[in-house]
Amino acid sequence: MTRKGYRFLLKPTAEQAELFCRFAGSSRFVWNKALECQKSCLKNGKGVFSYAEICGRLVEWKDEFHFLKEVHSQPLQQSVKDLSLALKHCFDGSKGFPKFKKKGDHDTFRFPQGTKLDNKKVYLPKIGWVKFRKSQEIEGTIKNVTVTRSMGNWFVSIQVEMDVQDPMHPSKNEVGIDMGVTRFATLSDGSFVAPINSFGQVRSKLAGALRKLARKQKYSNNWRKQKRKVQRIHSKIAHVRKDFLHKLTSSISKNHAVIVLEDLKVKNMSASAKGTIEDPGKNVKAKSGLNRSILDQGWHEFRRQLEYKQQWRGGQVILVNPSHTSLQCSECHHRAKENRVSQAEFKCVMCHHEEHADLNAAKNILAAGAPCKPVEILSRMLLKPRNLPSFRAERTSTKSPCLHG
Ligand SMILES: [Zn+2]
Known part of the structure; x- marks a missing residue:
């Protein structure tokens, strides 16, 4: 059994949108x-309330608050459940302490049951049938339905569960991918993808809109109007980037059973520029420029999409240590600094092999991560526990051909 999520734009009537606001507000x-209860309870040293106690x-x-009676009880119970889960994550150290929610940012409510689907409509208890823009077919049994507001629009996320027999990837190809700034991705077969620059194009527009916002009287009508403009630009950037990445990762995943990527710690890289108090970051300006670029490119999102798409198809994503992939022939x-003539050019001082530096790196990445035939890797995978989207292949693996150089 695997779970899969679908997300669609809702097209509520005015009355339905009004109900959405009420449901989200009550949740x-x-x-x-x-x-609030939990916090005061913890303060007094009484520990944590259980889910049942909070439901009481x-x-x-x-x-006491009659407006709570006007909405369905499911989303309210779900709110309590979500909070219990958030506290659990906090105590096991994986997340911070849950925060109070403010009106407007990510208004949301969820139905764990009672929902139905009928072609382009979804049934929400106490709200009725709501139309949505169906951009793809939905397969599987519905597990839960969440309604969320984002940038002024309402979206529905439908989580389904389906029975998947161990899928076998239709392709037997393997590929190494080098991620970069001038080229977003270079594949070891020689093809490459230009940068998205979705943010770059509208960055000046966004900066202008933000400057205007700063000049407005906070919370005035004009301020609110300008704030909506800023949100629309953000929404457009996110949309363009997501769309680009989905098309790209679908096509790469469809055509390759094994995908080898560098294990770039994108988050660490972007955190390191500011540095800590004890160790203020060097080169902060240059690094933050690069970091903005990294985040803009969505490397992290690229990897995330490839991992889950490979999992559906029975393929594999392998992460390798990124050190030296750019300096080795x-x-x-042969590995030498002198091999790298410039950002783009690679010329081996030993065997005089010449190539675009990113393509050379992509070939090294492939060699580091996929020393076996894909079929062998797949059969090895079947012996491994499932639900692991990827395993890390270290460059020090004795099977790696790169070591014999
Ligand atoms: Zn060489």
Whole structure:
């Protein structure tokens, strides 16, 4: 069984949109109220409320705050459940302490059951049938339905569960991919992808809009209007980037059973520019420029999409150590700084092999991560526990041909 999520733009009537706001508002109210309880409870050294205890409080709150009775009880219980889960994540150290929710940012509510689908409509309890823009077919059994507001639009996320027999990837190809700034991705077969620059193009527009916003009286009508403009630019950037990445990762995943990537710590790289108090970052300006570029390119999102798409198809993503992939010759494996003539040019001082530096790196990445035939890797995968999207192949593996150079 695997779970898969679909997300569609909702097309609610005015009355339905009004109900959405009410549902989201009540869910947020319950979240904040429950969090308040938890906080004072912890302060007094009483530990944490259980889900059942908070649900008991919920009944009392309904008597006190009548607007809670107007919405379906499921999303409210779900809010309490979500908070319990958030606290659990906080105590096991994987996430920070949950925060109070403010109105407007990511308004959301969820139905764990009672929803139905009928072609281009989704049934939400107490709200009714709501139309949505169906951009793809939905397969599997519905597990839960979430309604979220983002940049002024309402979206529905439908999570389904389906029975997938161990899928076998249709292709037997393998590919190494080098990620860069001047070229977003270079494939070891010689093809490459130009940078997205979705943010670059509208960056000046965004900067202008932000300057205007700063000059407006906060919370005035004009300020709100300008704020919406800024949100629309953000939304456009996100949309262009996501669309670009989905098309790209779908085509790469479809055509390759094994994809080898460098294990770039994108998050660490972007965090390192600012540095810490003890160790203020060197080259902050240059690094933040590069970091903006890295984030703009969406490398992290690229990898995330490739990993889950490979998992559906029965393919594999292998991560390799990125050190030296750019300095080593992909033909004779000689490693030297002098091999790198410039940012784009690679010329081996040993065997005189010449190539675009990114392509040479992509070939090294492939060699480092896929020393076996894809079929062998796939059969090895079947012996491994499932649900692991990827495993890390270290360059020090004795099977790696790069070591014999
Ligand atoms: Zn060489």
